[in-house]
Amino acid sequence: MIRDFPLPDLGEGLTESEIVAWRVAVGDRVELNQIIADVETAKAVVELPSPFAGVVTALHAGEGETVNVGAPLFSCDTGEGASAEPGADGPDAAAPAAPAASGSGTDEQVAEDAPGPNLVGYGAAAESGPKRRARRSALAADLVPALPAETVPQADVATAGAAPVAPATPSERPRSTPPVRKLARDLGVELAAVHGTGERGLITRADVEAAASEMQKFDGQTPETKVVGPAEGGAADVRIPIKGVRKHTAAAMVASAFTAPHVTEFLTVDVTATMDLVRSLREDRAFAGHRVTPLAVVAKAVCLAARRTPDVNARWEEASQEIVQFASVNLGIAAATERGLVVPNVKAAERMTLVELADAIGELATTAREGRTRPADLTGGTLSITNVGVFGVDAGTPILNPGEAVILAMGAVRRQPWEHRGEIALREVMTLSLSFDHRLVDGQQAASFLTDVGALLRDPARAMTMV
Structure with missing residues (x-):
């Protein structure tokens, strides 16, 4: 029996995906939940598992091609009499199928040898351990031949x-x-x-x-x-196709810039006490294994300040002509990756301790750099932080993520002369840049939020009065 497998909705509300790489070929036998392709959405690369076992009879798109959600991706003969072409059976052809289970498996199952999790609510639970690694290694060995020596001397x-x-x-x-x-x-x-x-x-x-x-x-x-034509001196122009994350980011930024009236306010803060706190936590054995960074402290300050100014944790809904103030802070953290800018978010960040928030941010950054960000982590953000200071930049005017009211940019920490207790001293200083949607946040509200964040960074102990 020949069954077509349509490209599923990957949970991001997107209508298409690009085939990054096929893991199988026509004639290959596949097992239930075996990874058959790497699929790139506008935000992440996802490993696509097969929903059934059988022999691949057709691949309906080539690598680099874009497939619409619901369109056939590949066809498989699932009949009992199905057999692969001579020589197509690999070491995993006789391996039993993984038992079916609801959901997508645990993070631990996929963390050992897979760059991304299974799709939520789709396919069987992922196999883990030596068996799965051996099967995938054997498959990769068949699909990736060694490059001839003469190609790269x-x-x-x-x-x-x-x-x-x-x-x-x-x-x-x-x-x-x-x-x-x-x-x-x-x-x-x-x-x-x-x-x-x-x-x-x-x-x-x-x-x-x-x-x-x-x-x-x-x-x-x-x-x-x-x-495009050799330029003087032998150099040449290069044209790079606009797709994937870059295409999505461009569309989102244009929509945001020409929909929400952006305003940016700046505040320069003495963050010496914050940096002392970060250093002391790193040296404290009680926090071994937890990397508390200035970004984590800023994130905690943002969550506390948003409680005092709920207008910044909100969304403008044009269709209903309502302002929706969110009950929880889903804190977006802008991450620069090899594929472009992504903004995964920490759900219910306001409920976390500083250490929990630091761990969550660290995990988001790691998965984003490795291209393993889950679709659920890329949706539902309510306000965001971007750390331009890691690039040596002092300040900027960040563009809002669509649907969010504010975005805070934290600049580089500079050691410079500063007035401290009536005298000039060398202090560690940071500039905060807050961009906001002036349709639902006024200058006074933005200033209150920004000064609250600044006060917490100037004196982290002040957080005790805001909990």
Whole structure:
């Protein structure tokens, strides 16, 4: 019996997704819940599991193509008499299917060897442990052949100072994140031939770009770039397709900028006490294993200040002509990733202690960098923070996330002369930039919120009076 598998709604309200990479080919036997493709939405790369077992009879889209939700993705013969083409059965062909279960499995199950979780409410529970790793490693070995030695000469790579290229162990899947795998596919680089310079041999973006640079010396081409006329001196313009996160971010920022009347206020604060607090917590054994950062302290201050000025934790609803003040703070944290800017959010952040908030922010940042952010973490934000200080920037005028009333930018911490207790002293100083939607937040409300945040950073003990 031939069954078509339509592309499901990935839970983000999006109507299409791009096929990043197929994990199977026509004729392959797949098991229940086996990962069949990496699919990129506008915000994250998701591993798509098969909802049934059988033999793949057709792939209805190629890598790099966009598929609409509900359109057929692949077809599978699920009949008892189904058999793969000669030689198509891999080591996992006879493996029993994973038992069906509701939900998507636990984070622990997917954290060991998968860059992303199963889809919520879709497919069977993920397998975990050595069995699953062995099956996926074997599948990857079949799908990713080693790059011929003549394609990337080892001697030339070493001469250019690039990362050395060496074939991967046949039974071992090259270690990389979904964004790096996509970049490798776009640049025509076989990951099995790239030596990873990251932690525990992880293949990084720089490793892939170095390998692609060496390849260009011999063929001068990359699949995803278009060279436009050589400029003077031999350089050439490059055209990069607008898609994925960049396309979504552009559309969201344009919609926000031309819908909400933006206003930005600034406040420069002496944060010496905050930095002393951060340093003391890092040195305290009681907080070993928890990384409390200035961002976490700012996040806690924002949650406390929002309680005093609820207008900033709200949304303007044009259709109903209402202002909705949220009962909870879903705190968005802007994260710069290899795929572009994403803003996952911490649900009910106001209920968390400082340490809990620091752990949650750290987890969001890690999953965002690895391309494993869950769709649920990318929706439902009520107000956001962006840390431009990590890039050495003092202040800015951030654009609101659509549907949110404010966004706070925290600048770099600078040690500079400052008035302290009637004298000039070297203090640690930060500039806060608050952009707000002037339709529902007035200047006075924004100023009250901003000064409350500043007061908490100037004297963290003041938080005791606001709890």
